[in-house]
Amino acid sequence: MARIKKLTIASGKIEMFAFNLPGLPDNIRRSGRGTYWVGLAATRSATHPSTSVIITEDDLDIAPDLFSYFLNLRYLLEKDKTLWCVSAWNDNGKPGNIDRIANTKLYRSDFFPGLEWMMTRRTWQELEPKWPGGFWDDWMREPEQRKGRQCIRPEISRTGMTKDGRKGVSGGRFFRNHLSKMLYQLHIGNLFSVSSNTHILLS
Template sequence: MRHGQLCRQRRLRRIVIPLAVAIFILLGFLYSSEPYRNEKTGLEPQLGRTAHTSSSTTSERTLLRNITEAHSPTKPIVLPILVIVCDRPSVVRTLKALLHLRNEWKKEDCIRFPITVSQGCDHRETADILGTYGEQISIIRFTDNSSLPKEEYNLKKLAYRSIAHHYKFALNYMFFVRNHSAVIVVEDDLDIAPDFLEYFAATLSLLEADQQLFCVSAWNDNGRPHLINLERNDLIYRTDFFPGLGWMLIRQFWLEIYKGWPDIYWDEYLRKPYVRQNRSCLRPELGRTTTFGRVGVSSGQYFEEYLRTMHLNQVPYDFMKADLSYLREPSYTRQWIEQVYKNVQHISLPDLLNNHLPDPGPDISLHVTYNSLNEFIRIAQHLNLMFDVKSGVLRTAFMGVVPAYWKHRQLFIAPPQNWTTYNVSWV
């Protein structure tokens, strides 16, 4: 069921159920009143009538209570947002955006978004800023008291290690202490799109129902303007590459993976084949997050070349009212194969690299085949795609296929159609 439909049903219940209860009470009152009962039977002794009325009233109250409890409006879904913070006072930028969206949210009767901030560094300026938010947010604090690593780490690796420990602490708290069923994870350096909450609220039911999914992400690794269709703010893809940077997971997945949580590089852990187990994530065509964190642990490994120009969607799309059934399996994979291999115009690698492309048309999609990692890298460098590979999986790939919107044409960069699995030796 779409969450939009769920919201409408809950609003209807809030009207219908009180009305039904009121009618029930009125009928009970009329039935138990003396004139009505005497007119109806006229045969009961006074004592009998009194005893029967008292018993009837008690019975009716019990029945009424049972009906009310059984059919009371469903409680709102609680979809918490966990903000991971260290030593960035600029987290105020992320929190301001989240609080603004939450204040503008009109569906509190269906889904609510409490915000928990987990601070993992003893940074006074950041802590003071968080303290100014009062009851708008909840704050937890992480202190890394773990023993020294077995191998020698430089300062950068030690920072990555502490981040991995912080994530485990914060997610354990959300799932085991607060007992949440799903969590949206947000880093402290993200800008947020105006339909960020809509996007996650609408995809929650897909993530909960589909065992072939393990996350929903707001991030598109190739989400720069020259690689995306700026008119398709409605479009969502499945991807085999864990994107992160504003993502949602459910309790069931955390129960599965938390015991194997790594000492360092937590995001690489989620990309391992034995963790992913052929499952995918959902991600948007137009990103619902971008990062402003040029200064940080990764010190902008890709920031200037890739991240600085990422597009953040600014035109809200009402995902809650949208039909997202196209994302369900097995129909998604069947349609994907049709799109990528059959309903396309095939072009050669040399033609693509030399920009010898057919004239654009509304229904024309292009397909170029790569047969090796080297060929894919040549294509990626030509289009300025991110071309690093993690556990054999290309960024944004689904079934080995990387989609892009290139020179006003949908382009599928695909392996041969007999492709079966990712090559983990591609690193």
């Protein structure tokens, strides 16, 4: 059973913190909401391998409907082989550039958005042997990796950069001028679903 136990140092007491996890826990930290982030290093059972891979970063916050967003769009990656990822991020997602109520509007994009995205197990197996040690988002945008394929990205981002993302090669300037101004979905309970009101446009 994949689980996490809590040790109270003062008393030496050990308690069950979380159990029946879907993968093997690897690293844990507090979130800005008083909850915890837990990294899962591998699927729990080799006999039931995951069919999808979600790649995130440890300085991101996520919208309440992030996983329903991915779950509802996963079928597109099987149905359309010209797609290779579903991203939760809109690089142009500042309030003045988007329709704030169009939370089901989607775009096909030649540009790899990054910042929390999903791909199939098959695509991961293609990329993993040559995965770079750094700057993987730029690497993903190279023709050798993209191979003419496109990504789905939302009108309203499902992820946002936390203050932990201030550090970077620009010394915080890119965060101040761009990343910190992005709007992302914060309406708890308004879960994403595919319906006749869902629009997929060319970007």
